[in-house]
Amino acid sequence: MTVPTYLDIGHHxxxxxxxxxxGGLAACYLLQADQACAIIETGTHNTVPVxxxxxxxRGIxxxxVKYVIPTHVHLDHAGGVGGLMAALPEATLLVHPxxxxxxxxxxxxKAGATAVYGEAQFAEIYGDIIPVDERRVRTMDDGDEATVGDRRLVFIDTPGHARHHFCVYDPTSRGIFTGDTFGLSYPPLTTANGPFICPTTTPVQFDPPALKASIRTLLALKPERIYLTHYGMVENPQPLGxxxxxxxxxxxxxxxxxxxTSDGDAQEQALMTAMREYLFRCAREHGCEMSDEQLDAVLGLDIQLNSQGLAVWLQSRSR
Structure with missing residues (x-):
């Protein structure tokens, strides 16, 4: 499936x-109102030129560009913040405290990601991470608001995936930019039954009760659409939630x-096997007719990350 670099999805x-x-793994968003703009999520440093x-x-x-807004500081959401801020002279960074x-x-x-990937792979995936002048940073607590032109954005503290996570409610579109709080939904898995959605438990701060509470907080707003980072807009979010x-x-x-039934290194491998079987079964119950190999191509990275996150969660419970 060819994924367009830019796609207008309504409501400016x-x-x-x-x-x-x-393509099709991670998205960020340009929001426009009057003569002002905001960038919500940034991707990596390699995304800045895009x-x-x-x-x-667009002649902008x-x-x-008034604001740069990562929902949280995982590098697929915020790795490009510093480079983007350096290029945008009037922008303020809005970030979770x-x-x-x-x-x-x-x-x-940077040190943590380099330790995981090695310097060469880190550079290929993430490019670099540039610091931001603290004078250009504004932290957003639960319920805080920011205005882009005539457009109001409301910030909602949503722990569960990460403790440094907020979501951004846009009353103009009746939509919420949810980062990873509202899970992920890749378009190739959409069927006649609608989008296939699932939670993401990326290491290291998965907290099931907090995540469920955050999802309920978002549903209570009765949004008409959700803007996922992974991947794109989904509508009719109540049953998805x-x-x-x-x-x-x-x-x-x-x-x-x-x-x-397992521990140590065997536990993470067992988690991956169980997660793969579970998600593949759910996808097929949803009407997906992909082969195992095709499902692995779409969900394989997330199966690995979910399993790592669950392993960390299990370890944290035993302390």
């Missing part, structure tokens, strides 16, 4: 493919069953 919002790893090219193509002056220090001094983020709540419980039960 443009979905931007971040080109991270492959975003700037869109601004140039760099000074018109727990994430601000990592944007001002990203040394720990109910499905997510059930699946969070299923993930917990899966992890507890694995923990009862």
């Amino acid at each position: 919002i443009t979905r931007i493919d971040t080109a991270m790893v492959h 975003i700037l090219a869109l601004l140039e193509a 002056e760099l000074s018109q 727990r994430g601000a220090r990592h944007m001002i001094n990203p040394a720990k983020l 109910e499905r997510l709540l059930t699946m969070v419980d299923d993930y917990v039960a899966l992890a507890e069953a694995v923990a009862a």
Whole structure:
């Protein structure tokens, strides 16, 4: 499936493919109102030229971008923050209070990612992480608001995936930019039954009760659409949210069953096997007719990350 780099999705919002790893994996968004703009999520440092090219193509002056807004500081969402801020002279970074220090001094983020990937692969996937001048940083607490032109954005604290996570409610579109709180839904898995959605438990702060509470907080707003980072806009989110709540419980039960029969390195491999079987079964019950190999191509990375996150969660419970 060919994924367009830019896609206008209504309400003066443009979905931007971040080109991270492959098309259709991660998105960020340009939101426009009057003569002002905001960038919500940034992708990686390698995404910065993609975003700037869109601004140039639309005739948007760099000074018109008022805010850069990552939902949290995981690098597929915030790796491009520093580079983008350097290119946007009038922009303010709006970030969760727990994430601000990592944007001002990203040394720990960079060291952690380099330790996982190695320097060469880190450079290929993420490029670099550039610090942001703290004078250009504004932290957003639960219920805080920011205005882009005549458009109001409301910030909602949503722990569960990460403690440094907020979501951004846009009353104009009746939509919410949900980062990873509302899970992920890749378009190739959409069937006649609608989008296939599932939670993401990326390491290291998965907290099932908090995540379920955050999902319920979002559903209480009765949004008409959700803007996912992974991947794109989905509509009619109420049944999707109910499905997510059930699946969070299923993930917990899966992890507890694995923990009862394995430990150490064997545990993570067992988690991956169980997660793969579970998600493949759910996808097929949803009407997906892909082969195992095709499902692996779409979900393989997330199966690995979900399993790692559940392994960390199991370890944290035993302390």
